Amino acid sequence: MSDAKKLFIKTYGCQMNVYDSERMAEALGTSGYTTTDVVEDADMILLNTCHIREKAAEKIYSELGRFKGLKAENPDLKIGVAGCVAQAEGAEIMRRQPMVNLVVGPQTYHRLPEMMLEVEAGKKALDTDFPEEDKFDHLAKRPKAKRGPTAFLTVQEGCDKFCAFCVVPYTRGAEVSRPVDRILGEARDLVERGVREITLLGQNVNAYHGAGEGGDYTLARLIWVLNDIDGLERIRFTTSHPNDMDDTLIEAHGACEKLMPYLHLPVQSGSDKVLKGMNRKHTAKEYLRIIERIRKARPDILLSGDFIVGFPGETEDDFQDTMRLIEEVRYGQAYSFKYSTRPGTPAAERAQVDEAAKTERLYRLQALLARQQSEIQNEMIGRDVKVLFEKPGRLDGQMVGKSEYLHAVHVSDPNIATGDIKWVRITGSERNSLGGEILEKTAPVS
């Protein structure tokens, strides 16, 4: 039996948390921890939390309550809370759940090894600073071990937009972009480790303005330099704000071969009155105009969005504006939420929409989005797409991967390996995935 200590990490929320969890696991590797998927085996449990919607903190407290039994069985078990709930709640977490040993915010997890020394010495460790130093400069170098064919890479963090509903500017702080050479170094390392697709992450990724050779780099300029990395086949980015879709980024969607034809561009609402109340700083028409220009650059692009229903002041007419905008855009994928009051944000103070109306609007909105998703999936049938295979499927001999449009695609073929990119003819569509057959070709037929 190995004497390595075992770390169990549970990740909530966005892709950036997925990335942070990987980096935290690596940082804790230097403290002698290897990861486990079995919570009962853990010497340390770390919850990497999300604070975007209501009851997030309550859910974490009840999750922590469930670890009481494990702690009773193993008094040496260490429990940590990371991420945005840690940032927002801070010491309150240890007050309400005294068995928590460590609380670390999203900007300080490079200090985990030192914090663990305190924890191992029987003390509590708390760090929710927004430090001067860049955590990425202080994190242990990423290990060289082989890994799966897709990876996230954080290039930008924080948000200065202050949408009236959102906690992100408070939990993640101001916009900061990582320097180009660090991103390139990390991307090259990932490719050496077997990665063929990188998704660039940022709360406002298209607001990226990083320092690089020859000056300031926009996201488009960064994508173009990543495009030159041999062995990197696909580039994606998320999440974007409509006002930061500049001309060069729109052009890149048409011109940059490795940039995949999928764009998550949240609009939140189709009503100008609501957009103004949200402090989104654009109108529905301006958003539609951006979509039009993107589609001109890349006609087959698949669009994805985020929507909030029941924002304070939203009437049935405003909601109908959102439905009309959705009809006009046609989304292949979308995320939709009932507005949830977040203490400390401007909209939390305003008169709220009745809960039953929110529920009913969400139902109608999701029905429309589901219909669009299924129509667009059905339109893929008979088409040839290029699939990057990621892992075995549920059935024997089945493999699952993603098309250029980020559709999950299943095929049954014993000759496919993880990391292969193959042409697939789509033969069927299910609720959230497509099925297809491998084609013996290297260029598209249709």
Ligand code: 5AD
């Ligand atoms: N209520 C509901 N949805 C929210 N989002 C962010 N804050 C809230 C809130 N208070 C949604 C937005 C955002 C996505 C990440 O989460 O749609 O784009």
Ligand code: SF4
């Ligand atoms: Fe939140 Fe708006 Fe910033 Fe997105 S752009 S993280 S919704 S404040």
